[in-house]
Amino acid sequence: MKHLDKKIIAFLKLGKYLRKKQIDSKLHSLILKTENNNSWFIYKNSLNALKIWGDTLRNENILKWLSKYDFAHENIKKIGIVMAGNIPMVGFHDLMCLLFTNHIGIIKTSSSDPYLIPFLYNKLIEFEPELAERVIFKKKIDFVDAIIATGNNISIKHINEKFRSYPSILRGTRSSIAILNGKESLEDLKLLSNDILTYFGFGCRSITKIYIPDKYDFTLLKKILKEKSESITLIEYLNNFKKNKAINEIIKNNFHIAGKLIIIESKNINAEISSINYEHYSNMDWINKEIESRIKSIQCIVGNLNKSSYVKFGEAQKPHLWNYADNIDTVEFLLSL
Numbered sequence: 001m002k003h004l005d006k007k008i009i010a011f012l013k014l015g016k017y018l019r020k021k022q023i024d025s026k027l028h029s030l031i032l033k034t035e036n037n038n039s040w041f042i043y044k045n046s047l048n049a050l051k052i053w054g055d056t057l058r059n060e061n062i063l064k065w066l067s068k069y070d071f072a073h074e075n076i077k078k079i080g081i082v083m084a085g086n087i088p089m090v091g092f093h094d095l096m097c098l099l100f101t102n103h104i105g106i107i108k109t110s111s112s113d114p115y116l117i118p119f120l121y122n123k124l125i126e127f128e129p130e131l132a133e134r135v136i137f138k139k140k141i142d143f144v145d146a147i148i149a150t151g152n153n154i155s156i157k158h159i160n161e162k163f164r165s166y167p168s169i170l171r172g173t174r175s176s177i178a179i180l181n182g183k184e185s186l187e188d189l190k191l192l193s194n195d196i197l198t199y200f201g202f203g204c205r206s207i208t209k210i211y212i213p214d215k216y217d218f219t220l221l222k223k224i225l226k227e228k229s230e231s232i233t234l235i236e237y238l239n240n241f242k243k244n245k246a247i248n249e250i251i252k253n254n255f256h257i258a259g260k261l262i263i264i265e266s267k268n269i270n271a272e273i274s275s276i277n278y279e280h281y282s283n284m285d286w287i288n289k290e291i292e293s294r295i296k297s298i299q300c301i302v303g304n305l306n307k308s309s310y311v312k313f314g315e316a317q318k319p320h321l322w323n324y325a326d327n328i329d330t331v332e333f334l335l336s337l
Contacts, residue, residue, distance in 0.1 A: 004071060007100055008062055010128035015057025017123060018050050030115045034088065038112045039236060041088050045199055046116065049088040052318055065321035066100065069331055077337045079103045080144035082159060083117070084151055084171075085110020087203040092117055093321070094148055095135070097330040099124070103337070105135040106144055146337055148330065169333055171326050174204040175270045176316055179287060179303035180221075182213045184313075188304065189221055191314030193228040195302055197261070198317050200237050201273050204299040204325065205316045208271040210263075210278045211287060218256055218263070226259030241274035269297060299325070 023031075031046045079098060083091025091109065095117060098105045109117055118137050125132045141147070146167040149159045156172040178192060195207045232238070241260050248255050254265040262275040271277045281287050284305075291298065300319075303310045324330055 004066065004100065006128050006130060008059075008066075010124050010131060011057050011062060011096070012059060013127040014120065014123055015054050018054030018057070023047070023050075027119065030119055034113065034115050037114070038085070039234065040200060040202065041113065042234065046088040048198070050116070053089060053092060056318075056321060061321055069335060071100070071335070073102065073335050075337060076102045076104065077145035078143065079105050079334065079337075080141040080147040080149075080163070081105055081107045082141065082147070082149035082151065082155075083107065083109050083113070085112030087199040087206075088113055089116055090203065091150070092120065093319075093325075094150075094330060095121065096321075097334060099131060099134060100331065101334045103334055104133075106141050107135055107137050108139060108141050109137060146333075148333075150325065167333070167337060169326075169328050169330060171328075173270070174297055174299040174326065175208045176205050176300045176302065177269055177291075177298060178207045178210045178313075179301060179305060179310070180210055180212050180216070181303075181305065182216055184304065186220065186224070188313045189224045190228075191312075192221075192302065193224050194314055195316035196225070196276055197228050197232075200232070200234070201271070201276070203317070205319065207302060207316060208276055209266075209269045210276060211281050211290070212278055214280050214282050216280065222256055222258040222263070225261050225263070229259035229261040232260050237274055240272065244272050244275050269294060 027050075031043050031050075034041050034046050035043050081091070081094050081098065083094065090113070091107075095105065095107065107117075121131075121135055144163075144166070147159065147163045148169045149156060149163075150171040151159070153172040156170050160168075160170055176195075178195065184192070192207065192210075195205075199206060201208065238260065241262070244262055245257070248262060248264060256263040260274065264271070264275055264277050265279065266277040267279060268277055281290070291301065300311050300316055300323075301307075301309060302313055302316050304313065
């Protein structure tokens with residue numbers, strides 16, 4: 001792995017830069033610019049995403065992630081990357097995967113998040129000049145050898161039609177779920193509230209449905225979600241909340257109000273912003289069959305049950321470098337080209 005040392009050092013320096021208690025004025029200005037461009041990307045959320053990356057970019061994490069791959073790969077291809085824009089910095093992992101190969105990236109950032117990722121790429125060049133000219137940021141992607149794209153199902157359908165004959169990773173809409181057993185501690189439920197409400201529920205790793213035992217007592221969960229959601233002041237979120245509450249009252253759904261969040265009884269695993277869904281279960285056999293039937297729509301599963309595939313409460317928005325979206329190994333794909 002010696003030939004990767006310069007790249008690894010650059011990312012370690014970036015991690016250290018992002019972990020600083022006081023961010024510098026240029027990054028501060030870009031976070032404000034990002035919020036002005038997209039009001040859902042409030043300053044606190046962009047800063048949170050950057051700090052998570054700062055904590056992720058540590059030596060032990062990078063070495064563990066890279067250790068399984070054989071980078072003795074001389075092919076150089078042009079890789080188109082279409083980045084999502086549902087939460088801040090969501091496309092950075094694809095950029096990182098690309099930079100550890102020899103490929104050239106033609107990257108289209110989301111119009112919702114156009115500033116932070118190019119800024120961090122330029123920081124990496126500052127730390128390691130050999131990374132220069134590895135990436136071109138463009139508004140339109142053409143003339144590439146392979147494509148990696150993330151978006152909603154409609155946008156992915158269009159991209160698939162355009163690049164049908166190309167090697168590709170195409171990621172559409174997914175949601176995340178939590179399995180509760182009714183024995184969760186106060187701390188568990190507080191961490192779950194972060195998994196639900198961080199980034200206002202946008203993002204494929206945001207919990208949009210909880211499965212609860214029959215006769216589940218909502219009292220403590222509602223109290224915690226009320227406390228967590230009451231601090232939300234974003235007008236777009238509050239408008240969604242009022243609209244969804246009115247709709248569910250009109251159609252007479254079973255639902256609970258927890259501050260500024262609606263908890264709706266529904267079989268759907270995806271939910272409208274300002275709401276999550278719930279469904280009762282009577283045994284784990286049913287849960288296992290339910291997960292199996294929906295596995296292609298699920299990004300991650302949160303819970304305390306002893307399953308290696310489950311993510312701990314509070315960790316949904318903090319994936320490891322080796323936790324690939326849709327369970328498709330991006331580095332392996334790039335090395336295969």
